[in-house]
Amino acid sequence: MQDCFELDPLVASTRQYEFRCPIHGFIHLNDWEMGIISERAFQRLRRIRQLAWTDYIYPGGMHTRFEHSLGVMHVATLLYDSIVRNSRELLESEMKYDEIGFGRYRKLVRLAALLHDVGHGPFSHAGEDLLPVNERNEQYAHEHYSAAIVRTLLKSAIEDHPDCNNYGFTAEDVAALIEGTAGAKQGIFWRDIISSQIDADRMDYLLRDSHHLGVAYGKFDLHRLVSSVRAIPGIRGASARLGISEGGFHAAEALVLARYFMFTQVYFHKTRVAYDVHLRGALREILPNGKFPKPEGAELREFMKWDDWRVLGHLADGRGGDHGERLRERRHFRRIHATNEACTAEDLADLQKIRAELGSMIAAEESASKSWYKTGKTDISVFSEREVFPLSRYSSVIANMKSNGQILLYVKPEDVAAGSAAVRKALGKS
Template sequence: MSQKTFEFRCPIYGFVTLSEWEREIISQPAFQRLRRIGQLAFTNYVYPGAMHTRFEHSLGVMHMATMLYDGIVARSRELLESEFGYNDTGFERYRALARLVALLHDVGHSPFSHPGEEIFSPKDDSVESERYAHEDYSTAIIRHHFKEVINNHPVNDNYRFTADEVAALLEGSADTKSALFWRDLVTSQMDADRMDYLLRDSHHAGVDYGRYDWRRLVQTVEAVPGVRGGSPTLGVSEGGLHAAEGLIIARYFMFTQVYFHKTRVAYDHHLKEALKEILPDGRFPPPTPDLLDEYLDWDDWRVLGALKNGGGGEHGRRILDRDHYREIWHTPEIPGPVDEKKLKLQRDELGNLVAAEIPAEKSWYNTGSSDIPILTENPVRERKPLSYFSSVAKSIKLINQTRLYVKDEDRDEAKRRLRKEGDDNG
């Protein structure tokens, strides 16, 4: 069945093309909701241009995943045919499947994206229970709210995959290696998700920190043979090594300068506390079939309306009045024992003036089994981890910074106490 195509303007790639089927998918209410889910919460209070949404990011991830897919097939077709038995029909099928997984990967995000995840429901009633993640909501929504438009669309007569297959690939439960290989396009250290959000967030925030040579990565991405007879994985040829390093460095800078900005994380704290006041039982409902509609009713607009009506308590008022907590002291990004001791001293000296203690913990890159594989070119083609070549990848350490915040009206007294503590130890 031939399809019409539709083009959307995109500030990152110029144009993003959708098929008629994909256009019907994004027209579903559960996808249109992403127009009302901000990508970066209240980051626009610091970087005013950061007003973009999960809607445009999802289109961008689909576009980036498609470029990566086409590059892999162009350079690794013979390997994929021998490993997975693909023919032309198989390549077309998995291309369509990969596009839908990329397009729908974020449909489960809560209002204002990541800050709301801290108040997702626990998976069971135990005290230490793991909470649901937005991926759990995404896969449940795909299975229940996109089932009809995926399973029964006439175009799918060409591919014959189901909404459950889309969700299974996203969550990593697909039952074939030939399908799971493509999961790396949306869940790896060089996936289309982070490749798009770094570029897009950087563009809208008006900073250059998230820029890297994405075109070179698209030109050098390959299926790299597995270790000791294992399945191939997503990697790059040696010519893309420095572009892969650039992606890691861009992610580090975006987290330290934008995502972990001291004011932005203060608003994340206020939002989390305000949501506890607004939501029934102080948390989002779990992603069970009977509660998905209730969850999908929540978006940024509804939360802002509740804040405007006074439903968020003190923290909601602070968001509306831009009266956020102020950082008064912080540890280094990688604190040592002396820094941990000083944190305790500062905390004790400030006493009841500490309004919030906010950690910033992130690993920018993981070596080991998830290390980006590099396919060397000389003297023979063989697989090596990026960290084998890259001093950047080898030197990256976990950031575990702690910040102490006080109310604006307490800043002068807080500074006085910290100066006194410094004088007493000087």
């Protein structure tokens, strides 16, 4: 296992701490990072489960955003060091980084990775549909909350530590990298480590979720992949971006397949999806006006009071309505119809007929394309002999993968018999 604390060139003598991680072994931090982690805003992540109600299907799925955030920081650092090692010249010419710059951005990437999920609401993505809209009627995402928390509640922990003077950045710089704004300046190149097809977030959650759930679907060769990640020159005047060296293409292929399998077997598991529906419904009952507070001022402080414990308290008190009762009694909606994963025009035509036949029996409709963990087009660039190729040129599996457009229809348990008959009738099978 690689360590990542000894390479920090701008901090020579700060005290080191370490966490034991079931995936990565020891995760090392200095006392600046430890101070940030000790803040209440970060400790709240101990009370937010990574995969919501997944433990009803996979009982081991009780892990939290706290350990994932530490893991993302660790993987982001491994990626950063590997990218600099593999493509220093390109980064120097393209982004004009120098030795000080490399040290500065390394720390910035670590903090952005550590804090990228600090704005998650209770039960992570399950409640994200209940985030409010901004003045332009665009719905907030958890990243907006993370950035707002970094700018306000964590500002002092970031900027007032003496180590911050060594790097010359502000909480705003960290927030801009998380959120993806022009304030990230030269650091914007590193946003691919925080959020892209080969980001640290994905690499950590696939391995971590697999470990805790007791499945092997999400496993891939992390260290081979990390060692092959590099900056790829821009093609025809475009900007440089992250890609991999040719030797790592099987590891990248495995990452894509791991994501596909985890999506079909875990994240879009029919019963797991049903519990997300119930959790969303219960939260709608529990939250004032059915929405979370906005990521601004006093409302942000109100938002920070929401975590799994508080929601569970409301559920235990019977305030979650019908959906809350269904969660408590494990009386979830039942899937009555699923289109093919590669949903065709014929599937959609059948779906229209089934919807019409089921009518008011439809309790929920969930689409893979709207899932937070959806799998879309893969476009990982591979660098070989001064040329750049798509991963699909190396991997026929990747070349032939299609987007998952599956749509699931649900009915209440008591409607299963009537619903099945309606589906058969709609498909002309009765």
